[in-house]
Amino acid sequence: MTKGIFKEFSLKNLNLKNRVIMAPMCMYMAENDGMVNDFHYVHYMNRVIGGVSAIILEATAVEPRGRITDKDLGIWDEKHIEGLKKVVEGIKKYGAYVGIQLGHAGRKCSIENETIIGPSAIAFSDEYKEPVEMTKNEMEEVKVAFREGARRALEAGFDFIEIHGAHGYLLSEFLSPLSNKREDEYGGSLENRTRFIVEVIKEVKKVWPEDKALALRVSAKDYVEGGNTKVEMAKIIDIVKKEGIDLVNVSTGAVVSDVIINAYPGYQVPEAEYIKENCNIPVIAGGLITTGDQGTEIIENNRADLIFLGRVLLRDPYWVLNEAKKRNIKLDYLPSAYERGI
Numbered sequence: 221m222t223k224g225i226f227k228e229f230s231l232k233n234l235n236l237k238n239r240v241i242m243a244p245m246c247m248y249m250a251e252n253d254g255m256v257n258d259f260h261y262v263h264y265m266n267r268v269i270g271g272v273s274a275i276i277l278e279a280t281a282v283e284p285r286g287r288i289t290d291k292d293l294g295i296w297d298e299k300h301i302e303g304l305k306k307v308v309e310g311i312k313k314y315g316a317y318v319g320i321q322l323g324h325a326g327r328k329c330s331i332e333n334e335t336i337i338g339p340s341a342i343a344f345s346d347e348y349k350e351p352v353e354m355t356k357n358e359m360e361e362v363k364v365a366f367r368e369g370a371r372r373a374l375e376a377g378f379d380f381i382e383i384h385g386a387h388g389y390l391l392s393e394f395l396s397p398l399s400n401k402r403e404d405e406y407g408g409s410l411e412n413r414t415r416f417i418v419e420v421i422k423e424v425k426k427v428w429p430e431d432k433a434l435a436l437r438v439s440a441k442d443y444v445e446g447g448n449t450k451v452e453m454a455k456i457i458d459i460v461k462k463e464g465i466d467l468v469n470v471s472t473g474a475v476v477s478d479v480i481i482n483a484y485p486g487y488q489v490p491e492a493e494y495i496k497e498n499c500n501i502p503v504i505a506g507g508l509i510t511t512g513d514q515g516t517e518i519i520e521n522n523r524a525d526l527i528f529l530g531r532v533l534l535r536d537p538y539w540v541l542n543e544a545k546k547r548n549i550k551l552d553y554l555p556s557a558y559e560r561g562i
């Protein structure tokens with residue numbers, strides 16, 4: 221039987237035991253301080269004991285105004301390191317790797333008393349405040365915040381970083397012509413819209429070691445006429461690849477409001493496949509993947525290097541164990557008693 225999602229995969233410092241990655245998912249369970257608490261520890265430990273090969277921690281804000289809500293995790297202060305370190309050490313005990321998604325909500329920050337920023341002064345929807353169009357000074361501040369976030373992530377022991385460039389948050393807002401209407405060198409052409417994220421990556425690379433993987437999550441399709449498609453995103457990936465992005469986590473949408481997405485199993489895989497093929501870079505694909513056979517089809521047909529699982533892992537932390545049992549595959553990286561469950 222083909223090993224499919226149970227094949228190993230290596231990239232830089234990552235020697236993954238299988239192809240299944242836990243997708244970043246905001247839990248909104250911090251207490252208005254960005255701090256990790258028991259909930260986060262239990263939540264992530266359950267999934268790692270469930271057999272995923274890597275976990276990408278939820279979007280974690282590099283500055284307070286970069287939070288989506290006041291319950292987001294944060295990494296804007298030294299005080300955040302200790303709690304993150306505990307989660308990292310727990311995950312690593314089980315032979316899995318752990319990354320952190322460094323994020324900035326941009327115009328999608330919904331916190332009442334924060335000033336919100338974006339590439340242009342256009343609100344996401346009627347329910348959101350109008351952001352302030354970022355000055356060059358503010359862009360500098362955000363770049364430093366990403367760099368400092370990366371430095372703290374290193375100190376906390378993370379194996380990799382994923383920069384959040386998807387779903388209409390700040391970096392994604394710069395990339396899309398639907399949310400970026402700037403008239404300076406950061407708006408207009410595709411190269412100009414990519415400039416800010418390139419500068420953020422350069423800052424992160426100042427502190428993030430060359431031998432550790434650096435991933436980027438993108439929305440490879442805006443679902444609106446005039447927005448980005450996989451074709452534009454592949455051109456963007458070609459640019460950021462030169463800056464040291466090693467892996468692309470391909471998502472879609474959430475860049476503008478009121479868009480109805482026809483989501484079906486594997487609906488975002490064609491975007492991942494296109495980027496893998498055209499940019500010659502490893503990709504993570506996903507979106508409504510719920511069965512091992514779906515994952516096997518993607519991996520064995522070389523449409524993606526890794527798959528991410530989101531919602532299915534919320535209802536079944538032991539998805540990987542269950543899929544291993546169906547195939548009678550022994551997993552030697554779990555607590556030994558768990559092997560008896562397979």
Ligand SMILES: Cc1cc2nc3c(=O)[nH]c(=O)nc-3n(C[C@H](O)[C@H](O)[C@H](O)COP(=O)(O)O)c2cc1C
Pocket residue numbers: 243244245246247278279321384386387437471506507508509528529530531532
């Ligand atoms: C509760 C929840 C929180 C999420 N938070 C994030 C996030 O922090 N960062 C991100 O890039 N995507 C986030 N997503 C999107 C998921 O990573 C994933 O792309 C999406 O759920 C589709 O995959 P699925 O069909 O396997 O759930 C979130 C999704 C859910 C359900």
